[in-house]
Amino acid sequence: MTTKPTPGERFEGVMLVLILLAIGGMAAAASFTHVHDWTMNNSPAGTGDWFGWANAVISDLVPSASDSKSADADATTCTSAPTPSWSSSPPPRSRWPGSSPRRNPPSPAGCSPLYPRSGSSP
Numbered sequence: 001m002t003t004k005p006t007p008g009e010r011f012e013g014v015m016l017v018l019i020l021l022a023i024g025g026m027a028a029a030a031s032f033t034h035v036h037d038w039t040m041n042n043s044p045a046g047t048g049d050w051f052g053w054a055n056a057v058i059s060d061l062v063p064s065a066s067d068s069k070s071a072d073a074d075a076t077t078c079t080s081a082p083t084p085s086w087s088s089s090p091p092p093r094s095r096w097p098g099s100s101p102r103r104n105p106p107s108p109a110g111c112s113p114l115y116p117r118s119g120s121s122p
Contacts, residue, residue, distance in 0.1 A: 032056040 005013070036052035043051060 028060070031060055035059050 032053070033056075035056035039052040039055040040047065040049070
C-alpha cells in the first residue's frame with residue numbers, strides 16, 4: 001500500500017531537486033569554462049572561440065554519454081564461471097623504478113574476468 005506524500009515531504013523533495021540542479025549547473029559551467037580556457041590558451045593564435053566551446057562540449061559530454069552506455073552493459077547478468085586462481089594473485093612487479101603495477105578493478109560478484117557477461121566470450 002502506497003501512502004501519498006504530505007505537502008511538507010513534497011516541498012522537501014522539490015527543494016532537494018532544485019539544490020541538486022543548481023549545484024550541477026554550477027559544476028558544469030565551471031568545467032566547460034575551464035576546458036574552453038585551457039583549449040584557447042593551448043591553441044594556435046587566430047583559433048576561433050567556437051573551437052574552445054566545441055572542445056569543452058566534446059570533452060565533457062561524450063565521456064558522460066559513453067559512461068551511461070557502459071552502465072547499461074554492466075547491468076546485464078554475468079555468468080557464474082569460476083574465477084581463475086591467477087586472477088587473485090598480486091600483479092607482477094613493475095620493471096620501472098618508482099612506478100606501481102597496474103591493478104584491474106575487482107569484478108562484480110558472480111562475474112569472471114574471462115567471461116564478464118552472459119553470451120560473451122574471450
